[in-house]
Amino acid sequence: xxxxxxxxxxxxxxxxxxxxxxxxxxxxxxxxxxxxxxxxxxxxxxxxxxxxxxxxxxxxxxxxxxxxxxxxxxxxxxxxxxxxxxxxxxxxxxxxxxxxxxxxxxxxxxxxxxxxxxxxxxxxxxxxxxxxxxxxxxxxxxxxxxxxxxxxxxxxxxxxxxxxxxxxxxxxxxxxxxxxxxxxxxxxxxxxxxxxxxxxxxxxxxxxxxxxxxxxxxxxxxxxxxxxxxxxxxxxxxxxxxxxxxxxxxxxxxxxxxxxxxxxxxxxxxxxxxxxxxxxxxxxxxxxxxxxxxxxxxxxxxxxxxxxxxxxxxxxxxxxxxxxxxxxxxxxxxxxxxxxxxxxxxxxxxxxxxxxxxxxxxxxxxxxxxxxxxxxxxxxxxxxxxxxxxxxxxxxxxxxxxxxxxxxxxxxxxxxxxxxxxxxxxxxxxxxxxxxxxxxxxxxxxxxxxx
Amino acid sequence: xxxxxxxxxxxxxxxxxxxxxxxxxxxxxxxxxxxxxxxxxxxxxxxxxxxxxxxxxxxxxxxxxxxxxxxxxxxxxxxxxxxxxxxxxxxxxxxxxxxxxxxxxxxxxxxxxxxxxxxxxxxxxxxxxxxxxxxxxxxxxxxxxxxxxxxxxxxxxxxxxxxxxxxxxxxxxxxxxxxxxxxxxxxxxxxxxxxxxxxxxxxxxxxxxxxxxxxxxxxxxxxxxxxxxxxxxxxxxxxxxxxxxxxxxxxxxxxxxxx
Numbered sequence: 042x043x044x045x046x047x048x049x050x051x052x053x054x055x056x057x058x059x060x061x062x063x064x065x066x067x068x069x070x071x072x073x074x075x076x077x078x079x080x081x082x083x084x085x086x087x088x089x090x091x092x093x094x095x096x097x098x099x100x101x102x103x104x105x106x107x108x109x110x111x112x113x114x115x116x117x118x119x120x121x122x123x124x125x126x127x128x129x130x131x132x133x134x135x136x137x138x139x140x141x142x143x144x145x146x147x148x149x150x151x152x153x154x155x156x157x158x159x160x161x162x163x164x165x166x167x168x169x170x171x172x173x174x175x176x177x178x179x180x181x182x183x184x185x186x187x188x189x190x191x192x193x194x195x196x197x198x199x200x201x202x203x204x205x206x207x208x209x210x211x212x213x214x215x216x217x218x219x220x221x222x223x224x225x226x227x228x229x230x231x232x233x234x235x236x237x238x239x240x241x242x243x244x245x246x247x248x249x250x251x252x253x254x255x256x257x258x259x260x261x262x263x264x265x266x267x268x269x270x271x272x273x274x275x276x277x278x279x280x281x282x283x284x285x286x287x288x289x290x291x292x293x294x295x296x297x298x299x300x301x302x303x304x305x306x307x308x309x310x311x312x313x314x315x316x317x318x319x320x321x322x323x324x325x326x327x328x329x330x331x332x333x334x335x336x337x338x339x340x341x342x343x344x345x346x347x348x349x350x351x352x353x354x355x356x357x358x359x360x361x362x363x364x365x366x367x368x369x370x371x372x373x374x375x376x377x378x379x380x381x382x383x384x385x386x387x388x389x390x391x392x393x394x395x396x397x398x399x400x401x402x403x404x405x406x407x408x409x410x411x412x413x414x415x416x417x418x419x420x421x422x423x424x425x426x427x428x429x430x431x432x433x434x435x436x437x438x439x440x441x442x443x444x445x446x447x448x449x450x451x452x453x454x455x456x457x458x459x460x461x462x463x464x465x466x467x468x469x470x471x472x473x474x475x476x477x478x479x480x481x482x483x484x485x486x487x488x489x490x491x492x
Numbered sequence: 493x494x495x496x497x498x499x500x501x502x503x504x505x506x507x508x509x510x511x512x513x514x515x516x517x518x519x520x521x522x523x524x525x526x527x528x529x530x531x532x533x534x535x536x537x538x539x540x541x542x543x544x545x546x547x548x549x550x551x552x553x554x555x556x557x558x559x560x561x562x563x564x565x566x567x568x569x570x571x572x573x574x575x576x577x578x579x580x581x582x583x584x585x586x587x588x589x590x591x592x593x594x595x596x597x598x599x600x601x602x603x604x605x606x607x608x609x610x611x612x613x614x615x616x617x618x619x620x621x622x623x624x625x626x627x628x629x630x631x632x633x634x635x636x637x638x639x640x641x642x643x644x645x646x647x648x649x650x651x652x653x654x655x656x657x658x659x660x661x662x663x664x665x666x667x668x669x670x671x672x673x674x675x676x677x678x679x680x681x682x683x684x685x686x687x688x689x690x691x692x693x694x695x696x697x698x699x700x701x702x703x704x705x706x707x708x709x710x711x712x713x714x715x716x717x718x719x720x721x722x723x724x725x726x727x728x729x730x731x732x733x734x735x736x737x738x739x740x741x742x743x744x745x746x747x748x749x750x751x
Contacts, residue, residue: 241727262727265692278695284722285695303578306699306723309692321696323723324578326703328696331580339601342580349654349696366693368700372652373693393652395690409690415651422690445690462691486691 092219095130095151095158096121099175100141102167109173109204110166116205116251117162120212120227123249125454125472126220130158141165143178143189152182159183160190162215173199177211179218191218205251226450229492231457232256232266232275233484236464241485243277243290248450248489250468250481257290265309269316270491274298274335276310276318287320287337301337311353313380314360314491319343319353321365330365332380343382349373352396355380357491358403364388366395375408377429388432393422396446400453400473404429407437407447407456407473424458426473437475448489449473457487542605545571549600549611557618558717561591564598564613571602571609592617593717634677634749643670644679644747647705648740652689654700656708660745664705667747668712679714680750681705683723686739687732695725705745720750 096118101110122129134155140146140163151161164177179191191214197203209227216225226248235244235255243266246253257263262280269276273293278285287307289300305323312318313332322331325342328349333340344350349368356362364377375388375397388394388406393414398407406429411422424447427434437456438444447458457470466485471478547568556562565587568574575581577599579588584602595617602609634640644667647660656664671677683702685694702721710716731738 264695264727280724280727283720284699285725301577306695306721308695321692323696323699323703328699338577338599339575339603340577340580341575349693349700351696352690352692366690368652368693368697373690393689395693 091126091128092160093128093130093158094121094160094162094179094215094219095135095156096132097135097151097161097163098132098139099163099177100139100145100165102141102165106166106168106173109168109199109201112201112204113166113175113208116208117212119249120209120225121162121215123227123455123470124212124216124220124225125477126216130156139163142176143180143192146180148180148182148185148188160219162211168199171199173197173203173207175207175211179215191215202252205247209247223452223454224492226452226455229451230268230272230490231448231468231481232268232488232490233459233468233482234264234266234466234486235484236466243275244484246482248470250470253482253484256292259288263288265486265488267310267312267488268292268490269312269335270314271316272490272492276300276312276320276335278308278310278320287318289335299336301333301340303337303340309352311355311363312491313355314357319355319363319365319380321349321351321353330363332363343378343380345382354397354399354406356399356403357401362399364397364399364406366397372414375406375427377406388427388429398446398448398456400426400449401451402453405473407449409445409447409458424456424475426456435475437471437473438478441469441478446486448487450489451492455489457481457489459485459487461485542607543570544606545569545602545604545609547571547574547600547602547609547611549576549598549613551598551613551615554614555616555618556592558593559591559715561589562615564588564590566600566611568602568609570606571604573604574600574602576600590615633674634751635674637749640670640677640747640749643667646747647708647745649701649704649743649745651686651739651743652697654697654704656704660705661708664708665712668709668714671709671714671718672712675718678718678720678750679709680720680722680748682728682746682748683721683725684728684730684742684744684746685726686742687726687729687734688739689726691726695723695727698723698725701743701745705747 098114099110101107121127136150151158160179160181162179167174175195177193180188181190195207197207212227213225229248230245231248232245234241240260241262242255243257243263244253244255259279264278266275266277275290277288279288284306285308286302287300287310289298291298303324307320307322310318310320316335317332318335319330319332321328328351329342330344330350330353331340331342346369351366353363353365361380362377363380366373367376372393373395375394376385377388378385392410392412394408394410396409406427408425409422410425413420422443423436423438424444425434425436442460445459447456449456454473455470456473457468460467460469462485468481468484468487469478470481549566552563568584571584574584592615597612597614600611645663647663681702683698685698702723706719706721709719730741
């Protein structure tokens, strides 16, 4: 719905009312979640609705296609629900019909009654010669003359994985077309740490928690996976005989590739949008932030202050700023700087702040914050989002345990994070306003792919 | 997978992403005030007429004993940025004194409008071999773990701190006395943190703790080349109860024989 308002409202107007809303929210900190309700989405408080879309069950072209078709149907429905921009019609509210092709659909039946859908997604799903072929459509129920918004054909191997992939691609097409021109995230991946048997390995899964599987089998403690912007490599840190060092795994070559660390403890890598790495290295005897190319060559030091410096994150929009965590003034705080080390700004005003992640549009920082940290202090470590320009923040989690490692989805609409750590850790996902939280898998330190 | 589009193309829509820069939270928080955008990093594509950079790197002397220093000298032409691995960005021409503890390849990269150039120099560090056995047990005998731990006690730290407390200072000087009397011993210092706080930050903090313990030994006359540090952060907990007594045991610099 937010996106629809943007479509319909001249762009230059929305910062004004959104700014007024922000002041209203931050003036009274407590109702942050209250502010995160309807007014957040519309900015107008006039109740603009999310787009109501009905995913029809697809028509199986033959009996042997039914099983995979059901996988496709459920993944498509789940993707549309997860997108955060749709009001998805429950299947029980839909007409008892599986329209197979444009000629089959009775638009009035989908537009009216309890269904009341603005759009309907439908089509057919067949298997021929070991291949799946899906013809998929989205129709506007209120445009009888030219109802077709999307018509696509997908062909892939007849496997469950392929059925899921086709559903993800069709969902992303719908989200792109109806959700304000922002590419969907149904085809994105999350990399994370999975603990067990005294070791921690790097795992990956689909954005919705499906198909979790190990990437590394190093038999040691591997932490802080970060996937490169082109999805070709994962940088992480792993414990070896010289302590923690940056390691790089090539997803294309399916093996480790070289990284030059040059001494000290080397942890918490972060990819810039153009493929450089920033990380924390103690080669000088004190952990500082360094920047180098993807192989660790040409390293240059960008921080210089006594105390721990770790967990850099690049501004993905500009590639020219870095936020990171520094203990230069005792407890760790969030700071930002230009990538050459100039213009250092402290962002958090106290407590214990860690694990900062910069939003794709460059405007926000998400981080874990324990605002009253200390022995015996009340409260816990929760996920917060801060606007970089104003340092105003909102709290997105509360009372669900020790939250850490927020990571933005590439569309900026979602944040994944860890609750608990180690073998007890869980990875959760939520919309970036803190709503629609749900658990994905057991794990820790999630990192959402750039695309 | 084959995908055939029958409708509009994705690229047009994709551009709207940057233009709108929409997110749900954006609507909540936006004031329309963006952080200043900077131009992307300069392209590395060589300019048409730019001269290729050159670089030379020399070390004097090229072979040393442990504890001695070497002067690195470099000269470049047509370079905008020059860096030496392990040292970082440096002036286009200059020299620096370094004290490597092991044989090291120093690698310099000079980058300019006309491309980049690299050079290497190897410094060999002669590590003294233990004397033939029998003359003095101290010189080649690292002793037993039990004897080591009896004399070299762990040092403990306050909450979120890597400053040595008075009790840690006294442990460190006692350890240094033992180590100075047993020159064959090499030490690895492990830096540990309690389970609270964040795993990444605690690895950095553990590094500071281990280095503080190492520095105390160095100040008391133990050669830095004998001491290695490893930070374990909160990845290797000594105990796991959520109580201060356990947290304290985890917040430590732990000395071990580095065999």
